[in-house]
Amino acid sequence: MxxxxxxxxxxxxxxxxxxxxxxxxxxxxxxxxxxxxxxxxxxxxxxxxxxxxxxxxxxxxxxxxxxxxxxxxxxxxxxxxxxxxxxxxxxxxxxxxxxxxxxxxxxxxxxxxxxxxxxxxxxxxxxxxxxxxxxxxxxxxxxxxxxxxxxxxxxxKVLADVGLLGMPNAGKSTLITAVSNARPRIADYPFTTLHPNLGVVRVGPEQSFVVADLPGLIEGASEGAGLGHLFLRHLQRTRLLLHVVDMAPFDDAIDTVAQAKAIVNELKKYDKKLFDKPRWLVLNKLDMVPLEERAALIKDFVKRFKYKGPVFEISALTREGCEPLIKAVYQHISAQQKIESAPEVIDPRFAADVDPI
Missing domain, CATH: 2.70.210.12 (GTP1/OBG domain)
Incomplete structure (x- = not known):
């Protein structure tokens, strides 16, 4: 449909x-x-x-x-x-x-x-x-x-707890396939995803959350370039954003740090509230990086990107590192839900202003 x-x-x-x-x-x-x-x-x-x-x-x-x-x-x-x-x-x-x-x-x-x-x-x-x-x-x-x-x-605006964002071919569709029941179209060319895909991630009995996979963003998306700007609205109700980065681009001349910064800038231009949402870094396709080069590559990327939040090293294709990511995401969402559902605490200094029942 x-x-x-x-x-x-x-x-x-x-x-x-x-x-x-x-x-x-x-x-x-x-x-x-x-x-x-x-x-x-x-x-x-x-x-x-x-x-x-x-x-x-x-x-x-x-x-x-x-x-x-x-x-x-x-x-x-x-x-x-x-x-x-x-x-x-x-x-x-x-x-x-x-x-x-x-x-x-x-x-x-x-x-x-x-x-x-x-x-x-x-x-x-x-x-x-x-x-x-x-x-x-x-x-x-x-x-x-x-x-x-x-x-x-x-x-x-789709109702999802987690939103995936990143450049085309960053591996977002492969990731949502690996961790959820969603089965989006996957191919080795850009803009395979043409509309949002929702998937339910099962963490345990009666423990789950919903993740949304959106079309990839490119520089200039907030002004209408590419497809992603049409669907950025679907990230506005999420509690957490996962910024998926391709650590093994097909062209060695591609600067992954510049691409990641471009995504962040597009979020800021589109909606300041969306930019201020919690955003975690997910470094994908590490199965294509030699084991002895991974640590140095990741350290250099995080340093140049000037990122200080949580970093997850995964391979969506082999599902390496996906389990710790899922558990951390669920813990974060559960904590947010508890905060949102907590009753409002009345300052005792103003308790006298409250009408007795």
Whole structure:
């Protein structure tokens, strides 16, 4: 299925049905009184987060969604039926934005989460509503209220704990294949990966995390060069970035340090918050480096790159060094989750300002 992470749609909730003006007509009931019912409400438009979807491609082919209008009120005290609601299934991680103002309206972050993106109009009042002691034969009614109409932009940001970034052919797809259940396309030419791939990494019983493999970045990506800039948004929800570096490039003239610095600069240009995320260095393809040369090569790279964070030496192809990397990543993510879920601690100096329960 084609991966689509952006779409525009028009949604219209149903209008409310109009109220009815009617009077009871029955033999021997000369003054039967008003019996016009209210109109029914218009149908709502809902959105539900479906964990089985991972693309917005369905909304590229069908852009307009209209809920049913409410039925008009009728005589004999009969109220109109409500219009049928419609529910749109969207991937988890979808951001719903007003296409005209750019305001973010909703975010679908939990599987099964349901939101109302357009509310149906209420039904109008029939003359039965206006009956009173001084107005025994009312002829007033109201039309139904219009339903909400919106032009929406849908933007998908995948929900992953870890994001892989690096130059094309750095071995990111091979790494996600080695550590997870993902099976992306792998080949010996640049830009093999054309869309994000998600994989679940199993560390132990009930211990796992999600990793995202993105198309490779090149210098100038933040200005539109290459493919990676189209998918950098998918790294914004990750807790950790793994910067994968090819330590055995096919051309000896390639400066791996310059390439690694270019990736970091592109992150900074694209989004400062993304640049400030925890970022670990993963030196890949060491199986292609002679054993006696590895230590010196790694030391020289780290020194020239001026990197002081965690460094992992791996070979994704042979899975050498992958196990320690997986365990360290899981420990980091677990610690972050505990921090995010910890209750807010109230400063005792301001405890008196808290209302007692």
């Amino acid at each position: 084609k991966f689509v992470d952006e779409a525009y749609i028009d949604v219209s909730a149903g209008d409310g049905g109009a109220g009815c003006v009617s009077f009871r007509h029955e033999k021997y009931k000369e003054f039967g009184g008003p019996n016009g019912g209210d109109g029914g409400r218009g149908g709502h438009v809902f959105a539900v987060a479906d964990e089985n979807l991972n693309t917005l491609v369905d909304f590229r082919f069908s852009r307009r969604y209209d809920a049913q209008r409410g039925q008009h009120g009728m005589g004999s005290d009969m109220f109109g039926a409500a219009g049928d609601d419609i529910t749109l299934k969207m991937p988890v991680g979808t951001i719903i934005t007003d296409a005209e103002t750019g305001e973010v309206l909703f975010e679908l972050l939990k599987p099964g989460e349901v939101i109302t993106i357009a509310k149906g109009g209420d039904g109008g009042f029939g003359n039965l509503r206006y009956k009173s002691a001084i107005n025994r034969a009312p002829r007033q009614k109201t039309p139904g209220w219009p339903g909400e109409k919106r032009n929406l932009k849908l933007e998908l």
